[in-house]
Amino acid sequence: MAPEDSGLILIATAPDRPGLTAAIAGAVSAAGGNILDFEQHVDPYELIYGCRVVIDGRELFDRLETAMNELQLAHEVSWQLHRSTERPRIVIACSSTLHCVGDLLVRSLSDDLPCEVVGVVSDKDAAASLARRMDVPFVHVPVGEMREAQEEAFGAALELLQPDVVVLARYMRILPAWLAEQWEHRMINIHHSTLPAFPGANPRRRAHERGVKIIGATAHYVTAGLDEGPIIAQDAVPVANDTLEALVQRGEDVERTVLARAVRLHLEHRILVFGNRTCVLG
């Protein structure tokens, strides 16, 4: 059994000040916890301290909770405590392009993504058969005459499914601000370019026309601004004189990996968000 499997994960942030690491590590020690991993950073723009602590022994949950409540009062520390055995609920949204949703579904069958996929939601019906193969409920929210009606229905579907995190796996509709805000820091999108290059529509075609020599993808939290949220994961690979079709395929391989990595980082509580930047720990 991996050490983390029997352990706790503590995330804490606070306005930076001297003594925070000593205080937090001291609190864990006082509660009887052995620290397996401790990683800390201070955001240079927001001057926020953040740390992630892996602690041996899940039986300490209650005592750590008490200890952190005390720290919260003394040092303005915000914190979360997770059992490493949690399997969060996720919903995947997609449209007609299925490589990302397919990849996430097949990963969720194994331990590769420690989560439970509780639904696939789409404005198209292309993914219906795929979801059925995987025994995952499929919710079709087609676009009718009123854009707003579809957005309401999409939001309602999410609320009904009660996921811990929503993954936009090539869901090709622009979300209204209210939805982005409702799921702030709990909704991950994959954009098929190395943002901030090629935001918006058709990034691959524009990359091909521009003659770029690398092709990549970006996973980010969704915010009200299109393709502007905090970046979680990014990668790029070299391309040569590829046709547009070959470049799309190379890019889709990057998308799969980047999106799965971002979801996994989120599930493992490795992402701190400071303003519009993320700090990824470990």
Next chain:
Amino acid sequence: MAPEDSGLILIATAPDRPGLTAAIAGAVSAAGGNILDFEQHVDPYELIYGCRVVIDGRELFDRLETAMNELQLAHEVSWQLHRSTERPRIVIACSSTLHCVGDLLVRSLSDDLPCEVVGVVSDKDAAASLARRMDVPFVHVPVGEMREAQEEAFGAALELLQPDVVVLARYMRILPAWLAEQWEHRMINIHHSTLPAFPGANPRRRAHERGVKIIGATAHYVTAGLDEGPIIAQDAVPVANDTLEALVQRGEDVERTVLARAVRLHLEHRILVFGNRTCVLG
């Protein structure tokens, strides 16, 4: 429609001598074909010339066949002519680890891998449910008292399914030489290290113990020598102070991509084999 969709792909090899490119391009032109792509290399060790030619117009198949037959007599040219719309039959072999077979199956549902998966063959039953979800026949060839009996049964299953190419997607048994030879240049294996580093068993654990800073994977044609066949595709990504579990996950992401790329290169007739090396075109 992509140009290649309506076209022909010509692969030709010959002992190197002056005039081969002129002769081959001349033959295509004389047959009325427009060359969309022409790539040629000479292997520096075997002194073998090889080229891949993409030709517009599949209606030229018969005329090109005639032209190449004439070249074959004149210049010792070996050649194959393929329609770009072919969908070869593939069989996937696996054991208990399912990330590669899952990835290939889900890719084969879309155009990402232009092939038909006609069977999953395994010494374990772990992939049975996955194959059933994908409506692909599952053949269980368990290991009993006699190793040779299992090998015979495995070989028989392949023959029965009549694939154009066999993909060993983490099939954890060493193949007998006769099987490797029977499927020479038509059987692709993924090894979970950057060969020739860490051949054989448990490469990830050995990489972790050795403290490597990159982790990768290698797809190669199977030969009688374990992990020694011609390399088709390889990749590696940086790792830091990962746990063994994290390193395995990073490596499995590379495996998925490298194996899918190798299969795609094979399906697109982009691989020339010269002795124990491959030349990958385009």
Next chain:
Amino acid sequence: MAPEDSGLILIATAPDRPGLTAAIAGAVSAAGGNILDFEQHVDPYELIYGCRVVIDGRELFDRLETAMNELQLAHEVSWQLHRSTERPRIVIACSSTLHCVGDLLVRSLSDDLPCEVVGVVSDKDAAASLARRMDVPFVHVPVGEMREAQEEAFGAALELLQPDVVVLARYMRILPAWLAEQWEHRMINIHHSTLPAFPGANPRRRAHERGVKIIGATAHYVTAGLDEGPIIAQDAVPVANDTLEALVQRGEDVERTVLARAVRLHLEHRILVFGNRTCVLG
């Protein structure tokens, strides 16, 4: 001796039409040349055919020249013929940041960059000592009251030094259109971002503020539009929670490699320019 050392390199472009490869390869064969490498592409936007041919035997220069002159008339073929032993003259322009100019100078001491550096030109004097160490003339073209005067002086310095190619190795001034046009396809710039992300000033700082997870660089031919010319080479590497200083260092490592690669590709006649895209051969 490498095969290319005793050979010729032929570059040819033409409006795409059937028969070009046969015609060109036939001309080379008729002139007695053995083709070591032949690579061809058709630009999908401009519909221009281009090829690069490596030919064994530099004694064939005159006969090939004659043959290509005939092709030029028959097929609108534009072409260049180079001896692979040429050592082109290059001028490096820089400002206060010296990692790129230092890298190019030290590479030019060995065979790594087959060229002769005939001058370093700069608006600052920071590189003077470095150029002197390398026995390369240093031309200081400071900015005075009139921007245009400096531009004229910079242009005059280039003309005086008569380079085959000019490399802007972090030269931090925007070139006037007339200069860009004068050196069209013979002037290479390194931009310290993965264009089209972060064009213009301070790309590294903006990348850090944006929280990107990859950092890279772009080498491109200079055109009148700022950071908009045809891209020759690009690369990117992952970054984690780096300070701005660490991110700059990681990025500068990419810059050195990408710029040197672009210069080498240019020196080896591997770059075809089609409109605003390059096709890099081999």
Next chain:
Amino acid sequence: MAPEDSGLILIATAPDRPGLTAAIAGAVSAAGGNILDFEQHVDPYELIYGCRVVIDGRELFDRLETAMNELQLAHEVSWQLHRSTERPRIVIACSSTLHCVGDLLVRSLSDDLPCEVVGVVSDKDAAASLARRMDVPFVHVPVGEMREAQEEAFGAALELLQPDVVVLARYMRILPAWLAEQWEHRMINIHHSTLPAFPGANPRRRAHERGVKIIGATAHYVTAGLDEGPIIAQDAVPVANDTLEALVQRGEDVERTVLARAVRLHLEHRILVFGNRTCVLG
């Protein structure tokens, strides 16, 4: 000014036990230090705890020294305390291949490598002119009739120059065990393959013959076992159908970057060595 420029760097290791992070962070806090960065790991094989702490305020050096001495007694903590403004002395050893020594020398001219190169030592005279250009003493230790005599002379040259770290930048002689042991964890070698692939001589040629699809390099601390020491940094890039010459060039680009990165990590006190593995912090 970067935060680290005015700070202290504390490295501490100890047999793993609960409470170490609390104790160390507590000691720093008690001494009045603000922790800017704290990173900790436990080696899973040796069960050794290690951390690197960046502390604001170099005026705290003496107080921290006292505090750590007390911890050393209480918790078996081994530690080092460094001022971030130190510029260690380095010696570079090389043979006839000059790309790595050239790269390190030109980097040391700027802040890219915060060190003072106090000598270049070589068994060949190829680097003499390069060292002279850089105003660095060159020590020629040629191989005569007795191998041992050369080894003695090489060791004596190192002792005379009193470096903090020795960099073997393609020094092509096998070191005797006594020299490796004398400079344990203070001597860095670059090997031109992705170890453990292709240890020993001619790794690039063997990689080319083997038909690998990635080419890389490995920087490691020197131990008595050839190419077996703890790996500090590694990287690899894709190669296609390159000639041996092109593959060597691609590989040399990786060597430059990997070796410079390893030296920088060492200079920044980011490397913990646990048995035959390194843990690289930050």
